[in-house]
Amino acid sequence: MDNSITTQTITFKVFRFNQETDYLPYYNTIEMEVTSEEVVLDILNRIKWEHDGSFSYRRSCRHGICGACAIKVNGKGVLACKERMNDMIELFGKELTLEPLSTKRAIKDMIIDKEDFWVKHEEVEPFLISHVDEHPEDEHIVTPQEAEALLDSDLCIQCGLCHYSCPVVEINEDYIGPAAFAKAFRFNADVRDEGVDKRIEVINAPGAGVWDCVKCFECAEVCPKEVNPIEKITKLHNQVFERGDALNNVATRHAVGFAHSIKKHGLLDEGELVRYSEGNIGVIKHVPVALKMFKKGKIVLPWNMPKSDKLDEIQKLVKSSSTVKF
Amino acid sequence: MGKLQYALFTGCTAKESTPEQLMSTYAVAKKLDIEIIELTEASCCGASHLQDYDDFLSLVLNARNIAYAEKHNMTMITICNTCQLNTAMTKHRLDSDAELKARVNKKLAEVNPDLQYKGTSEIKHFLYAIIDDFGLDKLKSLVTTPLSQFNIAPFYGCHNLRPSELQAGDNPYVPTSLDDLIIACGGANVEYEEKNKCCGFHVELQAPHTAAVLTGNALMGAIDQNADWMVTPCPLCHLKLDTQADHAGKAVGRELEIPVLHMQQMVGLALGCSKEELGLKHHVTDVNFV
Ligand code: SF4
Ligand code: SF4
Ligand code: SF4
Numbered sequence: 099m100d101n102s103i104t105t106q107t108i109t110f111k112v113f114r115f116n117q118e119t120d121y122l123p124y125y126n127t128i129e130m131e132v133t134s135e136e137v138v139l140d141i142l143n144r145i146k147w148e149h150d151g152s153f154s155y156r157r158s159c160r161h162g163i164c165g166a167c168a169i170k171v172n173g174k175g176v177l178a179c180k181e182r183m184n185d186m187i188e189l190f191g192k193e194l195t196l197e198p199l200s201t202k203r204a205i206k207d208m209i210i211d212k213e214d215f216w217v218k219h220e221e222v223e224p225f226l227i228s229h230v231d232e233h234p235e236d237e238h239i240v241t242p243q244e245a246e247a248l249l250d251s252d253l254c255i256q257c258g259l260c261h262y263s264c265p266v267v268e269i270n271e272d273y274i275g276p277a278a279f280a281k282a283f284r285f286n287a288d289v290r291d292e293g294v295d296k297r298i299e300v301i302n303a304p305g306a307g308v309w310d311c312v313k314c315f316e317c318a319e320v321c322p323k324e325v326n327p328i329e330k331i332t333k334l335h336n337q338v339f340e341r342g343d344a345l346n347n348v349a350t351r352h353a354v355g356f357a358h359s360i361k362k363h364g365l366l367d368e369g370e371l372v373r374y375s376e377g378n379i380g381v382i383k384h385v386p387v388a389l390k391m392f393k394k395g396k397i398v399l400p401w402n403m404p405k406s407d408k409l410d411e412i413q414k415l416v417k418s419s420s421t422v423k424f
Numbered sequence: 425m426g427k428l429q430y431a432l433f434t435g436c437t438a439k440e441s442t443p444e445q446l447m448s449t450y451a452v453a454k455k456l457d458i459e460i461i462e463l464t465e466a467s468c469c470g471a472s473h474l475q476d477y478d479d480f481l482s483l484v485l486n487a488r489n490i491a492y493a494e495k496h497n498m499t500m501i502t503i504c505n506t507c508q509l510n511t512a513m514t515k516h517r518l519d520s521d522a523e524l525k526a527r528v529n530k531k532l533a534e535v536n537p538d539l540q541y542k543g544t545s546e547i548k549h550f551l552y553a554i555i556d557d558f559g560l561d562k563l564k565s566l567v568t569t570p571l572s573q574f575n576i577a578p579f580y581g582c583h584n585l586r587p588s589e590l591q592a593g594d595n596p597y598v599p600t601s602l603d604d605l606i607i608a609c610g611g612a613n614v615e616y617e618e619k620n621k622c623c624g625f626h627v628e629l630q631a632p633h634t635a636a637v638l639t640g641n642a643l644m645g646a647i648d649q650n651a652d653w654m655v656t657p658c659p660l661c662h663l664k665l666d667t668q669a670d671h672a673g674k675a676v677g678r679e680l681e682i683p684v685l686h687m688q689q690m691v692g693l694a695l696g697c698s699k700e701e702l703g704l705k706h707h708v709t710d711v712n713f714v
């Protein structure tokens with residue numbers, strides 16, 4: 099292996115803002131020699147030490163554990179202390195933009211106000227709820243299998259990378275967000291926990307809960323700890339149905355409608371899915387678009403609905419393999 | 425190289441609201457001399473919603489679809505990002521969990537003793553079949569109508585990029601495949617921020633505002649970078665960008681109108697297919713430049 103240290107000249111565009119003195123943010127352009135051994139945090143340090151002592155950012159552990167150093171490089175969320183500069187250069191080239199996780203929440207330079215993250219976190223009761231016997235006769239043992247059921251959701255370091263990469267968080271301020279959902283799953287999946295009812299109520303709420311996730315997988319992609327929040331969100335959906343807690347609304351019917359359609363045609367009946375999900379009155383708002391689509395030959399009428407070959411196989415499978423009821 | 429052959433999983437959309445997508449798939453395959461066997465037995469993949477309701481049922485149905493491709497001993501191609509991801513996720517889970525695979529296969533055997541998920545077929549989006557198997561250089565040599573007068577904005581779609589470990593190799597932060605395809609067709613690829621972002625399709629019913637803003641951002645991004653039209657490999661993204669432009673425009677406070685083509689239609693145009701073959705009349709936002 100070639101261990102020699104190489105050096106490249108990189109141009110950084112660095113986001114600068116001071117809530118107390120600046121009306122608008124601006125960018126500093128700084129050129130630096132970057133060696134192949136450096137990580138993004140080394141660059142933040144050098145900006146402060148070599149260029150401007152007032153440059154501000156958070157860091158603490160320098161070992162990918164505290165979650166403080168999360169920022170964005172060319173829009174990609176990274177833990178500054180873990181991300182190698184060489185990988186960033188390979189990905190984005192020799193001009194790199196350093197920004198805080200969320201520019202609209204910037205307080206000073208890379209430092210953001212993470213309040214919404216912590217508020218959402220608190221909403222899901224992120225702790226073990228259990229009636230503890232203060233004088234137990236035995237240890238309370240969690241088996242390795244039971245611990246595995248957490249699916250690594252306990253590895254979260256609350257860095258906020260997923261939360262501030264989630265497009266729904268950006269648009270809908272009620273949305274609880276991937277990190278808090280992963281946390282809800284983490285405690286729901288804990289055999290010792292007794293707080294599932296409350297958490298399900300929170301994550302099941304229309305407009306704020308799991309039903310508003312657009313399934314973009316940004317959270318899974320960005321997480322430095324491979325927590326895979328979207329996988330946990332799917333599991334929370336499953337918990338809601340399995341416990342019989344699904345509300346009868348457009349979001350739940352949107353999922354259930356697929357099973358109905360597949361049972362009938364093998365394929366999805368698109369029009370019927372919208373009607374079933376929205377109800378006979380709610381569906382009316384879709385009529386204008388449906389008419390435009392109809393004119394362009396984009397709507398299949400019920401009597402022309404295509405069917406899968408060997409539909410009987412599919413129907414038998416829907417019967418034999420269904421595990422939940424709605 | 426022998427003739428390329430694939431088992432095509434069409435998905436539901438191509439059979440219903442985006443007929444132009446199926447037509448153009450066949451038109452392009454014919455031009456490229458690719459043989460396609462359609463998996464007419466296949467069911468809906470559940471479109472990332474069925475698994476929220478019933479994960480096991482979703483696995484069984486997707487395993488059945490893949491099993492039919494395996495019967496032909498062929499790579500399965502998909503023409504929808506979400507079909508691709510659901511099928512690839514199923515494959516990944518079954519291939520890495522023998523116990524789960526056995527449970528799924530037991531269900532399949534009950535309805536048809538010949539039906540078994542083995543894990544022998546690869547699954548890839550037609551986009552990557554064209555790029556990786558057919559080859560861009562070869563495609564370029566077949567272009568008869570270069571799209572040289574157009575600025576074309578690629579819209580990749582989430583389920584074509586993320587999670588990257590289940591995808592074909594594009595880096596989700598700097599994807600290039602669709603850009604490369606545009607260039608191979610003679611067009612100019614447009615850089616814009618939303619090209620690898622989400623269109624919001626999957627929450628259109630339960631969170632229409634979120635969905636409309638995401639679509640609006642994508643259309644705006646492309647328009648503001650002077651795109652003449654957009655191109656996408658996903659029929660769901662297509663539905664969103666093509667049929668919902670009005671809603672999206674209202675959500676972001678601006679009129680947004682830009683034609684959106686399917687990846688196959690773009691390739692078909694460059695290869696000299698007629699607009700009838702490519703189903704260009706089936707668009708809500710008119711394709712007015714052909
Ligand atoms: S998958 Fe859902 S939670 Fe994760 S980033 Fe996308 S919208 Fe947010
Ligand atoms: S889930 Fe991952 S990305 Fe999100 S806060 Fe936890 S560690 Fe960070
Ligand atoms: S961009 Fe939209 S339709 Fe396409 S994969 Fe993402 S959410 Fe699905």
Ligand code: FES
Binds near residue numbers: 156
């Ligand atoms: S400094 Fe603690 S995670 Fe980076």
